[in-house]
Amino acid sequence: MSKINRNYQVVIGKLLVFLMTLILTFIGGEIGVKANVSMSSDSSSSVNSEPSSQMSNSKDSSKDSPEVTKTESNQTERNLITGKEKKTAVSNETKKTVQVGQSTENKSDNIAVTEAQKKGTVVVSYLYNETKNREEVYAKKKITGVVGTPYKTKALDLLNNNGQWILESKSNNTAGLFKSGIINVSYYYRTDVESDVEHKDGSDTCIDWTADKRIGIVQHDYVNGASILFERLNYNKKQYALTIWNTNGNVIKDRTINFGHEYSFVFQKSSSYIITVDSNGDLSVISRFLVGKQIQNAILIVSPNEPLFYRYKNYARPSRIDSKSEKAQKSVTNKKKLIRKQQKLPQTGDSSNNYASYLLVILIISIAAVFKRKNMRY
Secondary structure, eight states: OHHHHHHHHHHHHHHHHHHHHHHHHHHHHHHHHHHHHHHHHSOHHHHHHHHHHHHHHHHHHHHHOTTSOHHHHHHHHHHHHHHHHHHHHHHHHHHHHHHHHHHHHHHHHHHHHHHHTOEEEEEEEEEEEEETTEEEEEEEEEEEEETTSEEEOOOOOOSTTTTOOEEEEEOTTSEEEOOSSEEEEEEEEEOOEEEEEEOTTSOEEEEEEOTTSOEEEEEEEOTTSOEEEEEOOOTTSSEEEEEEEOTTSOEEEEEEEETTEEEEEEETTTEEEEEEEOTTOOEEEEEEEEETTEEEEEEEEEOTTSOOEEEEEEEEOOSSOOOHHHHHHHHHHHHHHHHHHHHOOOOTTOHHHHHHHHHHHHHHHHHHHHHHHHHHHO
């Protein structure tokens, strides 16, 4: 019985040792798994601390269990070191990738900024021809803008305000988008045509035409020193600016006259003008001046479709020129005088009126005397 109990105790002891070995081995493996997980997620300092914990657990398990050897402990340490090196390598590679990505992004941003700041230039030239074979530059200007953005140019107004230049043509790129380099835009003008004619009486007519034969300026200087000027300042309006100077060089009329009208002006009872402007702007001026006992009569006709017409003639006339208003005033005055004359009573010095009065008085006295005698008889 005692021998059986001993054998039983030995078997139970071996079973206990085996169970203890299994438990220690399981505990050691679980600690190793935890160490690997911690190493992949924590910093390098936590990774360094866990191998020592693993080694201590391995030493404890080697003391408790003869099946855990130093070789296994060394292998575990090498695995931990290899894992650390792999993590470090992965971390370095990630940093390099991030740096490369950042560098690429910065380069693309720089390129975008450079393209956005790139400028283009538009050079606008306003040209005219003094001769058929030569182009002259009247003006030139530059416009700058960001490449890809729109630009728009416009013609200069060289027609109005006594410019008399008409826009003949222009290039096809007067509007568009800025691009790298220089864009040339051109506007072409036709200049005005001037003529100056001196007449036989010594007067002078100067005319400024547009290239398409429209009246721009007409100035006529009379031989006596008077002058008349027509100016078309705005070709969008059918009208002229009229200025008249007298023989002393003083302005006596400054106003606007419209196409399709006739105007009459009389100044100081010694000069007059009848001006007719037709619907196309053709001019007709009849002028009269009193010089001594003569009237200087002149007719000026200016039309783009006809040669310049000018005729003058002197007339022997009374000492002044009467306007329509003056004639009307004279007529009214004469009527008033006639009415007053008819209403005027006889004056004492009028013999015919006095003789009739005397006869009338004598007749009345005679009749009265006859009636008085008859009354006395009865």
